Amino acid sequence: MEFFTGFSWAVPKIFSGAIANCKLEEGDIIYDSQFAYQEWGQSLESVKYCIQVKSPRRTLRITKGKSDTRASANWYSEVVIDFKKFFDEAPSQIIKTTQGRLFSLLWKGDLEIFNEDKPDPPLPLFLKDVKNRLTETVSECKRIAGNRPYFIMAYDPTNDVSLQHHLKILSALEKDFGCKLSQLTPKDSGFKEWEIISPVIYTNLYVLDNGGYDDILRTLKNVLYKGKKGKFRILTYGILGPDKF
Numbered sequence: 706m707e708f709f710t711g712f713s714w715a716v717p718k719i720f721s722g723a724i725a726n727c728k729l730e731e732g733d734i735i736y737d738s739q740f741a742y743q744e745w746g747q748s749l750e751s752v753k754y755c756i757q758v759k760s761p762r763r764t765l766r767i768t769k770g771k772s773d774t775r776a777s778a779n780w781y782s783e784v785v786i787d788f789k790k791f792f793d794e795a796p797s798q799i800i801k802t803t804q805g806r807l808f809s810l811l812w813k814g815d816l817e818i819f820n821e822d823k824p825d826p827p828l829p830l831f832l833k834d835v836k837n838r839l840t841e842t843v844s845e846c847k848r849i850a851g852n853r854p855y856f857i858m859a860y861d862p863t864n865d866v867s868l869q870h871h872l873k874i875l876s877a878l879e880k881d882f883g884c885k886l887s888q889l890t891p892k893d894s895g896f897k898e899w900e901i902i903s904p905v906i907y908t909n910l911y912v913l914d915n916g917g918y919d920d921i922l923r924t925l926k927n928v929l930y931k932g933k934k935g936k937f938r939i940l941t942y943g944i945l946g947p948d949k950f
Contacts, residue, residue, distance in 0.1 A: 706742050711890065711904025713814030714754075715739040718862075724905055725863035727776035727804050729784060733758040735811065755789040756807070759799070773831040780805035780828055812904050829903040832867060835859040838896060839944055842908050845895035847946065849887060850912045854921060858943035860888070860909040870942070871909060873928040881924050883914030909943075921945060 707718045714737045716724065723729050736742065740751040761784065784804050789797040802819055809818045809826040818826060830838075836859045846857050858874065861867045878884040887910040891899035894908035913921065922939060930937045939945050 706739075708739055709905060712811050713737075714811040715742065716811055717742065721863045724808075725776065725861075726779055727808050728761075728779040728782070729758045729804065729807060730761055730763045731758055732763060737814070752791050755791065756810075757787040757789070759785040759787055773833050776831060777828055780808075781825065827901070830898070830901055830906070831903050832859055832861040832864055832906060835891075835896075835902055835906050839908075841896050842889070842894040843944060843946065845889070845893070846908070846910050846944075849910060850946075854882075854913045854916055854918070854946070856911040856913075856921070856925065856943055856945050858909045858911075860907045861903070861905055862907075863905050870929060874909075874911065874925065877924050877928045878911050878913060878921075882916035882921065885912045885914075886910070887912065918945065 709716045709718060709724070714735060716735055720729075720733065720735070723733060729735075734755065734757045736752055737754040738752045741755070761782075780803070782804050783801065784807055785799065785801050786807065787797050788800050800819055803825065805826055805828070806818050810816065812829075817823065839857060839859055842857055846855060849855075856874070856878070858871070859867075860871055862871075875884065875886060889908040889910060891902040891906060891908070896902060916924075922945060925939060925942070925945070926937045929942050
């Protein structure tokens with residue numbers, strides 16, 4: 706089983722749709738440790754907490770389209786969970802909270818987030834927000850790329866469009882130029898406010914073995930742009946560098 710690496714809790718990638726929409730639903734169960742998803746026994750000693758969602762009722766999860774918008778809309782919506790402490794013989798606790806507080810618990814691991822006397826956690830920066838700040842990563846990406854050409858893209862594996870763009874870009878660049886992919890966390894990317902960026906956002910750095918600017922631009926246009934009219938703008942998708950090498 707694969708897990709998201711940016712969360713304090715062990716969140717399996719099978720919850721990709723729920724994370725994209727910031728909406729956990731009835732029946733969803735998440736543990737604080739990856740050991741809980743293995744055979745029970747000694748692994749239980751490494752598991753402290755578990756949440757099981759009681760409401761809202763399960764619906765058909767939508768993963769296509771603007772997940773940023775859906776996540777923002779769900780952030781302050783209500784969720785009821787059954788909270789279990791494995792090291793405590795006391796019965797589990799029913800907690801009524803918000804999807805945003807629950808998301809923040811899984812992300813940061815701070816149980817105080819359920820304290821209603823504390824203000825609601827702010828929305829993290831999602832994919833659209835990070836795209837607008839992508840220039841902050843150029844310095845670090847240049848350092849990694851050295852003298853080789855590169856393409857930088859903000860990437861969210863829970864977003865279907867972002868995932869498909871990534872797969873097409875990687876396949877085309879590998880085929881035409883040779884390519885090495887680095888997936889950088891917000892902190893490692895050089896973002897100034899990396900700590901408020903959603904834990905599922907990465908900076909994809911595609912470092913190429915060879916290729917001229919115009920040739921690389923043409924390859925990217927072929928896989929990203931389907932329009933017949935208008936001008937293709939690479940900055941809509943990412944940053945191709947170094948500038949006009």
